[in-house]
Every structure is written in structure tokens, then in C-alpha cells.
Amino acid sequence: MINFQNVSKQYNNSEPALTDVSFKIDPNEFVSIVGRSGAGKSTLVKLLIAEEKPSRGRVTFGHYDVGKLKPTELPKLRRHIGVVFQDFRLLPTKSAYENIAFALEVAGRKHGEIDDLVQEVLDLVDLSDKGRNFVHELSGGEKQRVAIARAMVNRPDVIVADEPTGNLDPFNTLEIVNLLTQINELGTTVILATHNKDVVNQLNKRVIVLENGRVARDEEGGRYSLT
Amino acid sequence: MATALYRLIKYGFQTFWRQRLLTVATMVIILLALLVFQGLIMFGVVGNTALNAIQDKIDISIYFKTNTPEDEILRVKREIEAAEEVKEVEYISRARALEIFEERHSEDETITQALAELEENPLSASLNIKAQNPDQYGAVASHLEEVISPDLVENITYNQNQAVIDRLAAIIRVSRQVGILAAVFLTIVAVLVSFNTILLGIYSNRDEIGIMRLVGASNLYVRGPFVVMGIIYGFIAGILSIILSAPVVYLSSPYVRLFIPEMDLAGYFTSHLFVLLFYQLAFGVVIGVLSSLIAIRRYLKT
Numbered sequence: 001m002i003n004f005q006n007v008s009k010q011y012n013n014s015e016p017a018l019t020d021v022s023f024k025i026d027p028n029e030f031v032s033i034v035g036r037s038g039a040g041k042s043t044l045v046k047l048l049i050a051e052e053k054p055s056r057g058r059v060t061f062g063h064y065d066v067g068k069l070k071p072t073e074l075p076k077l078r079r080h081i082g083v084v085f086q087d088f089r090l091l092p093t094k095s096a097y098e099n100i101a102f103a104l105e106v107a108g109r110k111h112g113e114i115d116d117l118v119q120e121v122l123d124l125v126d127l128s129d130k131g132r133n134f135v136h137e138l139s140g141g142e143k144q145r146v147a148i149a150r151a152m153v154n155r156p157d158v159i160v161a162d163e164p165t166g167n168l169d170p171f172n173t174l175e176i177v178n179l180l181t182q183i184n185e186l187g188t189t190v191i192l193a194t195h196n197k198d199v200v201n202q203l204n205k206r207v208i209v210l211e212n213g214r215v216a217r218d219e220e221g222g223r224y225s226l227t
Numbered sequence: 228m229a230t231a232l233y234r235l236i237k238y239g240f241q242t243f244w245r246q247r248l249l250t251v252a253t254m255v256i257i258l259l260a261l262l263v264f265q266g267l268i269m270f271g272v273v274g275n276t277a278l279n280a281i282q283d284k285i286d287i288s289i290y291f292k293t294n295t296p297e298d299e300i301l302r303v304k305r306e307i308e309a310a311e312e313v314k315e316v317e318y319i320s321r322a323r324a325l326e327i328f329e330e331r332h333s334e335d336e337t338i339t340q341a342l343a344e345l346e347e348n349p350l351s352a353s354l355n356i357k358a359q360n361p362d363q364y365g366a367v368a369s370h371l372e373e374v375i376s377p378d379l380v381e382n383i384t385y386n387q388n389q390a391v392i393d394r395l396a397a398i399i400r401v402s403r404q405v406g407i408l409a410a411v412f413l414t415i416v417a418v419l420v421s422f423n424t425i426l427l428g429i430y431s432n433r434d435e436i437g438i439m440r441l442v443g444a445s446n447l448y449v450r451g452p453f454v455v456m457g458i459i460y461g462f463i464a465g466i467l468s469i470i471l472s473a474p475v476v477y478l479s480s481p482y483v484r485l486f487i488p489e490m491d492l493a494g495y496f497t498s499h500l501f502v503l504l505f506y507q508l509a510f511g512v513v514i515g516v517l518s519s520l521i522a523i524r525r526y527l528k529t
Binding site (some may be wrong): 049051071072074075076078079083089090091092093094102103105106107108110111150154 | 230231236241242245246434435436438439440441442443445446448459
């Protein structure tokens with residue numbers, strides 16, 4: 001489903017952020033991408049969600065080639081990918097309900113479908129009573145759950161989570177990780193970029209380790225370990 | 228498409244209301260720009276009326292000898308009217324000239340008595356000639372030399388007043404040019420200030436724009452709400468500009484009339500209210516929409 005083939009990424013004349021990265025991710029997998037700060041995790045995520053194009057190599061997502069994407073295809077690709085970020089990236093002028101509904105509205109879903117779908121994901125993330133709250137009225141953990149709900153509501157093929165627990169306390173971190181695991185068990189591929197050792201070790205899933213922009217290790221049932 | 232349009236309008240109104248501090252500040256700037264525009268229109272009307280009033284006072288008068296036959300004067304009138312520089316020619320007969328003189332001096336007993344003692348009307352018939360343009364009096368005067376025999380004419384006023392007429396014509400021409408330049412300059416300033424304000428408003432929403440694109444919003448869904456907001460800015464500011472300028476116009480109208488008796492500013496404003504409202508709405512909405520479209524372009528590039 002997702003294929004990185006000899007991918008390199010260089011910004012201007014600086015050191016390359018990624019060098020010759022290759023891996024494949026199949027449907028229903030749960031993959032953790034770990035590495036120190038500056039290892040290339042965020043660059044890899046940006047390439048995954050087509051926020052950047054590779055300098056060399058090829059990134060494919062289904063039938064989409066990220067490097068050759070036309071501007072009109074980008075929104076369509078993004079609707080197949082649910083994204084969750086450390087800083088939540090919710091729309092501040094909208095309520096929790098409206099943030100989730102927005103993802104459906106821009107996908108062209110009919111008015112009648114939207115309410116049921118939004119309520120369904122709010123139930124899933126245990127925020128049924130917080131739909132009317134605006135973003136600034138939610139706690140960090142609640143914001144991240146709204147972000148996950150928004151990421152899931154269009155039934156994407158993959159959820160990409162870039163340090164989703166970075167701003168959360170251990171209790172909320174556990175909740176978010178459990179939620180992502182639950183989503184994966186329901187059939188969605190999950191890619192989690194993190195430097196949280198405990199999270200990775202607890203998951204006991206496939207781990208890709210990045211060091212200095214290269215893939216150092218790629219193990220099923222891997223553990224968090226940096227050289 | 229209707230659903231998408233409904234959603235865009237909904238987002239536009241929603242953002243407009245929920246960011247009302249920012250949107251009110253933006254709208255105030257557009258309102259100021261529209262008030263400048265409205266001021267330029269009214270100033271232009273007053274200025275033009277004043278200049279036309281001055282222009283109307285300039286003319287060339289031909290006084291004919293008292294023994295010149297009327298049909299000869301009328302022939303000369305027809306020939307002068309045929310010239311393209313000539314706007315109108317008024318014939319004042321000897322009898323009419325005497326009537327005007329008597330009306331003007333009806334309070335003056337000395338003059339009234341003197342006229343009664345005269346056996347004959349001493350006044351000449353005359354032709355008052357107005358040119359299309361004050362710059363053309365020289366050409367009109369030259370044309371007169373071709374069509375009128377000097378034997379018929381007592382006096383032509385242009386010869387005494389040429390210097391004054393030429394100077395007035397120059398002042399009028401320069402005033403109009405300066406007026407147009409000032410209007411264009413101020414309009415450009417008003418538009419640029421409004422554009423920059425909207426640009427700053429969109430810049431302050433750049434994170435939200437990025438989030439919308441991450442979630443899969445197409446350019447239509449990103450750009451649309453800001454265009455809707457631009458329309459709302461222009462519409463509300465347009466109406467407010469008329470409401471705010473109305474009392475200023477009505478209060479200042481009597482004072483304007485003191486200086487320019489021909490100018491009924493309040494009357495003009497009332498009779499042209501819907502046209503002025505249309506101009507303000509059009510200018511406001513065009514500024515709002517174009518500024519939004521241009522300002523958001525950089526955030527739509529991939």
C-alpha cells in the first residue's frame with residue numbers, strides 16, 4: 001500500500017534529511033517510526049502526507065505517486081490519509097463536532113450522513129458530550145481525541161500520527177495509544193512516529209529505526225533502541 | 228455544487244462572526260476607504276459644479292451698431308452657431324436690452340428719469356456667445372472676424388477681457404486635471420490600504436488554512452470562505468458609508484451653497500442615493516473579493 005523506494009530528501013544546500021530510505025507498509029499494519037531528534041521522522045511523515053516531494057526515489061501510496069502528484073489530486077490523496085499531530089492542529093474557530101464534520105464536508109458528504117458519522121466517531125473516542133465545546137474549552141487529551149476522531153471519520157486507509165502524545169501526560173498518552181491500537185484492530189493501517197520509548201516497547205509491533213536520515217533497523221515486534 | 232456553495236457561505240459567516248474582533252477591524256479599514264471614495268465623488272460633483280459655474284460666466288458679447296438691421300444680426304447669429312466651438316448664442320434685441328437695463332436700475336431714479344427723457348432707445352442689440360470649452364474662446368474670436376463685417380459692430384468684449392478669459396480657462400483646465408490625479412491617487416491609496424488589511428487578516432489565519440489543506444480541503448473550500456467574507460466586508464461597509472456620509476452631506480449642504488449657489492449638495496445626494504449606494508457596494512465588494520482572492524493565492528500553491 002505504501003512504498004518508499006530509495007527515497008532521499010534534501011532541503012536547499014543543507015545536509016540531506018533522508019538518504020536512500022526504502023520500506024513497504026502493507027494494509028492493516030501498525031508501524032512505529034522511531035529515531036532521535038533530527039533523524040528524519042518528521043520529513044518521512046511529510047513525504048507520506050505529500051506535504052513535501054522526494055528529491056530522489058519514489059513514494060507511492062496506492063496508485064498515487066507523491067512525487068508526480070497534480071495539484072488537483074492532492075486533496076483527494078489527503079482524504080485517504082488521516083493525520084494526527086503533536087500540536088493537534090484543530091481549527092480554533094470551530095467546535096469539536098464542527099472540526100470532525102469539516103473533514104466530511106470537504107469530502108462532499110451529504111448533509112444527512114454527516115451527523116451520524118460524527119456522532120459515531122465521537123462515541124468511539126468517548127467525547128459524545130463534548131461535541132459542542134470549542135477547541136480552547138478542551139483539555140490536551142480531549143483535543144488529541146478530537147484530532148483522532150477527525151482523522152478517522154472519512155474511513156481513511158491509513159492514520160499517520162506524528163508524535164501524537166508529545167504534549168500529553170502519561171495517562172492521556174496511554175489512552176491515545178490504546179485508541180490507535182483499537183483503530184488498527186478495526187482494519188486501519190497506523191503509522192506512528194514517536195520518540196516515546198515506553199509507547200514503542202508496549203506496542204510490540206513493527207519498528208523502523210531512523211538514524212541520520214537512513215533506515216538503521218526494520219523489525220517486526222521491535223523495541224525502542226538507538227545506537 | 229449547491230451543497231458546496233451553502234457550506235462555503237456558512238463557513239464565511241461563521242468565521243466572520245467568530246473572529247469578530249479581527250473582522251470588525253478589517254471592515255473599519257474598508258469603510259474608511261469607501262468614505263474616501265464617497266468623499267471624492269461628492270468633492271468631484273461640487274468641484275465640477277463650481278468650475279462649470281465659473282465657465283458659464285465667461286462669454287463673448289458682440290454689440291452691434293444701433294442701425295444694424297435685425298435680420299443681419301440674426302444671419303450673423305446663425306453663422307456663429309454653425310461653428311463647432313460654439314455652445315450657444317443668445318440674441319438680445321435692443322428692446323430686450325432696454326427692458327433688462329430698466330429692471331436692473333429700477334431703484335435708481337436718476338437713471339429712470341434720464342431714460343424717460345430720451346426719445347430713442349440708446350442701447351444696442353447684442354449676441355452673447357458661449358464656447359463649448361473656455362480654451363476655445365480664442366478660436367471663436369478668430370471665427371467672428373471672418374463672419375462679421377466691422378461696419379456692423381460697435382464693440383466685441385473679448386478684446387478687453389482676453390487675458391482674464393485665457394487665465395480662467397487655464398485655471399479651470401488645471402483644476403480638472405489636478406482633481407482627476409488626486410482622485411486616482413487617493414483611490415489607489417484606499418485600495419492598497421484595504422488590500423493590506425485583508426492580507427494581514429488572511430495571514431493571521433495561515434495556520435487554519437494549512438490545517439484545512441491537510442484535512443483534504445480543495446482550493447474551493449479554502450478560498451471560498453474568505454471570498455464570502457470579502458463580500459460581507461464590502462456589503463456592510465458600503466451601506467455604512469452611505470449612512471455615515473448622509474448627515475455630513477445634509478449638514479454641509481447650506482454652507483456649500485453659500486460659496487457655490489448653483490450647488491444643491493443635499494438635493495444631489497438625495498436624487499442620486501441609489502446610484503451612490505450602488506457605487507459604494509460595488510467598490511466595497513470588488514475590493515473585498517479581489518483582495519481576498521489575491522491574498523490567499525500564496526497559500527493555495529503546492
